[in-house]
Amino acid sequence: MKQQFDVLVLGAGMVGASAALALARTGFSVALIERQDLDQLNNKLADEYDLRVSAISPSSQQLLNELGVWQDVRRLRCCDYHKMSVWHEHGAASMNFSCEQIGISHLGTIVENRLLQSVLIQHLTHLPNVTIFKEQQLKSVQQSDNEVLVTIKSGQLLQAKLLLAADGRESSVRELLHIPVTTGSYQQTAIVANVSTEKPHDHTAWQRFLSTGPLAFLPLSNGQSSIVWSADTARAEQLLQMSDEDFKLQLAEAFEFKLGGITSIGKRAGFPLNWHAADKWLEGRVLLIGDAAHGVHPLAGQGVNLGFSDVASLNQIVKSGEVIYQRRTLRAFERQRKAETATATHLFTALKLLYGRQTSLLCRARDLGMSVVDNNILIKRLVLQSAVHNMV
Ligand SMILES: Cc1cc2nc3c(=O)[nH]c(=O)nc-3n(C[C@H](O)[C@H](O)[C@H](O)COP(=O)(O)OP(=O)(O)OC[C@H]3O[C@@H](n4cnc5c(N)ncnc54)[C@H](O)[C@@H]3O)c2cc1C
Known part of the structure; x- marks a missing residue:
């Protein structure tokens, strides 16, 4: 027998x-189908921070606030960052941004992916017009x-508009609908780990561009930092294999000891980019x-x-x-969302190329560009407004 919903x-x-x-908040009957066991999500919210975290922009926070979930995320655990600092391994210039420059309380918030997912699921389970099919696949x-x-794995038939x-x-x-997808490999792997440092993170999102890829330190509420170290695949493989002690030293050096030495490190994991x-x-x-x-x-x-x-656009439509x-x-x-994400994809690819090369001309141009941005409050505000509104 078919079960009928407005949206799957x-x-x-x-x-x-x-x-x-x-x-669902607008009154649609919704079926949510997920292959994982969602009950496990809460159990996993143990004391240790999850390896997968995201920097959630103020614009996304506005959506999550409207959906009634953001206050729960804040009550559980997350870490606001008030400043961003970006510099390159080759060159003297840096770019430093702060929330005061555009008159907002913070530039973004670091949240564990599974914590945010878990809060969303909690809210969905309380709505009478939502049915969740967990541990099910299409x-x-x-x-x-x-x-x-x-049709889902259990054999149930679900119909919707x-x-x-x-x-x-x-x-x-x-894949089932044979929709073609254009892909490109950066030939890099992002290594993620949570680390403790000698100096406090100062509620700052730090990013150092190395010629082999960017290295970010993102602040966590327990004083640790979540690192995302993107490196060429062979180098990343070496970094993943080495002992904790060697990795801690390589990491501190790659980060120019900005936060002093690395005093402890948890698990490491790699994600191909x-x-x-x-x-x-x-x-x-x-x-x-x-x-x-x-x-x-x-x-x-x-x-x-x-x-x-994407969700904010759908929300506006309904x-x-x-x-x-x-x-x-x-x-x-x-049409609208595809154009906006295409701009972002090309911009990030261009940035990756720009910061990955190191001819002397490019180094000077990069330094000049960073100094111009860092010394011009109007350009800084423009960059920050775009980041805050998910436009870069
Ligand atoms: C190292 C790294 C760092 C990142 N940092 C950031 C950051 O700081 N900020 C940021 O904005 N983004 C960041 N991202 C990107 C971000 O993690 C992803 O864009 C985001 O997780 C995508 O969310 P999603 O819900 O679209 O997809 P997913 O998180 O992949 O969720 C898909 C869901 O669908 C389920 N599923 C899949 N197939 C089926 C099926 N056949 N049947 C049923 N269920 C199915 C999966 O189990 C999963 O729950 C980062 C990515 C990486 C790799």
């Missing part, structure tokens, strides 16, 4: 769960002009959002923020009373 959302990651919440998708019909595919970078929906962009986001009654539609280099910490911008299932509405959404 596949994938209860940060983007899928927030999209489900936005639609088996097939069929479409007619007016409906989309999904729209399927939102938020099933991440390896999207099975994208690629960018990708689905050629189309809309196929009949199926719409791709979040990493299912687009993926960028983590150097600007914008991946999930772009996904939240709140304005427009019919979300109308092809015209979905096409307009696709």
